[in-house]
Amino acid sequence: MSNSDILLTVLAADQASEVFVIDGQFKVLARGIQSVELRIPPGIYRAKVRVGNMQGEKLFSVEPSEPGNHKLVQLDAIEFSSPIPLERTSTTHEYRQQALRDEMRVAPVPTVNLGTGAGLVIFLRDPSTLYSNLDAASLESYAKNFRGFLLSDWDGQNCHALDEIGMLDASHGYLMLSATVNPGAYALSRPSDNTERLSLPLVVPDNWSLQVFVTMDPAGHNALLLRANFNDAAMAFERPNAVFSPSRPDLNVLELARDALARGHNIIGDRSMEQLLAGKVENPMMGIFAAHLLLLDKNPNLSLAETVVANTATLIGADYPDLLALSWKLNYSKYVRTKEGQAELDAVPLLGRLKYPPLLQLSWHYLMQAYRSAPDEATFDAELRRLSGRLISSSVWLCWTSFPTPVPKLDAILPERESLLMTAGAEAQPDALAILGPRLNIVVRKTKDWFTKTLKEFLTARKGARPPEGVNSQAKVGGDTGEETVGIMLAAEVFQLLVQSVDWAAVVKYLKTRNLAKVSLNMLSPLQRRLLLSLKAAREQFEEDGNISEDSLARWLAASDIPSGALLDNLKFLGRYAKDIVEVISHSNRPS
């Protein structure tokens, strides 16, 4: 810096904008949230602003003779995309704005009674203008995009067809439902071109209405084919009967916060955050997003995050799943930093209060961290454990493939097995797990030995990591299958034994061929498919090296955020499944 340097201030229009200053060598000189200030020599520079997935830029010149040695550069507000029909978003065309406002103003008046005490508004809309010039036949074809959505309890029970209970207006490109519901957890599931339906959790607290906004995006070469974009769904809480306002400023920031969470870093500065959270608008979703964003910081403002979580809890209840996860993570972060708050680290009561899935993937991740840290009496809700094997990727929301109904039996998955066995004169192949039976008993005994170890010993022995000082609870190395307490150690042993017992490459090859030939529909869950590939890779390593390295084993087993009980359940399933497939393969290969 020299005396001739000029003080530069670059100011963006939105509170949640990222701002950059770049020099003629394309070096980023400074970056900040909403504004940056730095001293620079006279020259030509570029200022950039990024809001959500959109960005704008401006070249500017800094002269030696800037008045007061200060240069102010103001950047125009830029549009970003949002499934919420907000003002100043690229997905809301101005000429349609009034129509959307009218529809949304009607929405608070529930038209469907599914319960009492809370509300649910679901708004699926096509942000394009595709529907405006369709003839009758095309419009009918277009309307099919909005059919097949289901609203159910979160575990798949009590299904309602959304287009039957909601208002479908294909000629205006939307499907809307406004319902009174009992407080609780629901799922919105999306029709799919295969057997799997994707589901989003909708957890509705008492005396609140959860508003869900989903855009229908192009889904292929057929211009009329749309698919609900759950990745970019938006959710907001509103008091029942409140009027939707597309110009509500906190909704804009809420959407930018969601985008920041999807990007994995906090782009809302402390000052702006405090201003937002001190605002008079009640916005529990902003509280959940804000706390998550704060915790993503390298040095999080824990006291602010704590205040945010506490305030949000007064609005929607401390047992809201995302707040349970945040509370634990906050205490954990505080403990790591201050060595205080050890009592709150106990995840057992937390997991006992967890009845529903959280809205956010990151909340799920924290819940799994809590679970893994808990002593062995902690249990995980059986339905949640079942769900854990069906989780799939999405941007910020927890998302899963819906439970097939009814749950398929093995014979349904391999229908030709029966006929093959009958016609070929079956000789029953040994059940992999049956072979392993005696060894499994040994493993169970070995695993139980682990339960006597302390968490400290366990972590030191297995991970080389140190548990928090003073924690001396019993080791949590397992989950609960409902019959017996089992552990990750047992899962690891079963995994290794399965690797040694089955030619997994042959199993995968067989299933892959069947899938592509569309002989039958694959009913394996995402977790089971992942485990199949892990078993195949482990088998390859085993065949090459004669053993499985601990590093690889840890990686294969730790690849998913699931309770160890769920891992073991699925490994057992695959053991039985593989046995049946091996039978089919061997009979198929037998000369007739």
Next chain:
Amino acid sequence: MAAGDYAILVGIAKYADASTFCDLQGPLNDVALMTAWLTAADGGNVPAANITTIVSPPVVPPGTDPDSFRPVMEDFKRAYRKLVTDPQGHFIRRIGRLYLYFSGHGFCERKSLTPQATLYAANATREFPDNIFGTHYALDAKDKALFSEIVLIMDCCRDAEVNRPVEVPAISQAGSSAAGDTKLFCAYATSKGGKAQERPIAERGNRVHGLLTHAFLKAMKEARPDAGMAISGSALKRHLLETWNTLCGDTPAPMPEIPAPTGTDIQFPSQNLGILQGFEIADYPGTPTVMEVLDSAKHSLARCDLQPPPGASTVTWNGNGPSNLAFDGRAFSLQLQPSFYKYVLSGGLSREGLFAVEVQGGLNVKL
């Protein structure tokens, strides 16, 4: 000749599960383009014999068994193993650079906190996503110090997946104390969760290429060197990111992700061709006009004396004598480095403005 440099290039254009992984037009072109650059004397200068290409066959007969689609993970692993081990299976440590290049469909693990990508193998299906974990191989080569420099380019999508495993190859985990000295440069076509793009590229004869591959090789020609005739990994990253939107033109594409290089910067050969930037004066008055060009530090760089045709227009670069400038009464071009500039018109016209020079083939500057 960089005799100690090696490369393994993978391009996958056809997949067993075509309903999930559509055919791509870019990967084979990309591998050919990368190979041409790698073997060029003013490019990577890598001996052709040191380059292994693993690509989809031009035609896959209908009815081919899904596991017979190539390339698959084992094909890459075999090539990698052959390169990094001797016949006895012991690792070979080389003083040289390893290029690992991948083009096709890809994904990454959602949980991963460090940048990574893996390429779907040709036998991948929606349910069983066999893949070639490019990042893992690059990190493996670094951890074992198998080369002194490693360049990883992954021109593929990075859908962030849960319950979809990257295939970690069975390779001895033993590292090397020299790993810390190994330089690593990685470029991913998009950030985590993003979609890479391929499209016809006009300046490459309208052949389809992955955008990252096109941009990377274009930058080797046009980017401003920062160390003699070489461009550092950091400068290359700055250039790619800052010029990305201009390069994409009217059809935006997600930005590439280029993690900060580890260790000392890798130096790439720069052709330092600069950019032939076009200028237009829609309201040229037909009288002698002067355009002065100032660089980003406001130093005078060039003076253009624009004479009405058929008069001889000239450009005078700072410190040099005048040379001819082709000006047709409306447009002309100047060879400039990528940067920000200011123009000042005087004489027949009197105005000034700022402009950026970013990529060859970008829009003309309207004066």
